[in-house]
Amino acid sequence: MNREKEVEEIQEEIRELESKLKDVGEKEVGRAREKASEYAEMMKERGRMAAEKTKELGRTTDKYAHEHPWTVMAIGLGVGLISGLIIAFSMKKHS
Numbered sequence: 001m002n003r004e005k006e007v008e009e010i011q012e013e014i015r016e017l018e019s020k021l022k023d024v025g026e027k028e029v030g031r032a033r034e035k036a037s038e039y040a041e042m043m044k045e046r047g048r049m050a051a052e053k054t055k056e057l058g059r060t061t062d063k064y065a066h067e068h069p070w071t072v073m074a075i076g077l078g079v080g081l082i083s084g085l086i087i088a089f090s091m092k093k094h095s
Helices: 001-065 069-094
Strands: none
Touching: 001 069
């Protein structure tokens, strides 16, 4: 009979520990969700900031191109010429 009582006590202790572990787990999951939510908001804000900077850069580039079309054309021509020469020489070198 004494043995049965010990087994019941051990089972009760196990149930209590399981309950406590469940509570701790739920708290940790809650904290993890909060952190994930914070990070998601932070990433959304950074995305908005990057989009705004990109738009501003596009507006600035467009404005410059309209104000200095010949300069932009010369730069494009120079970049194209240099790229073409590099490709031509590298192909000639590998032949």
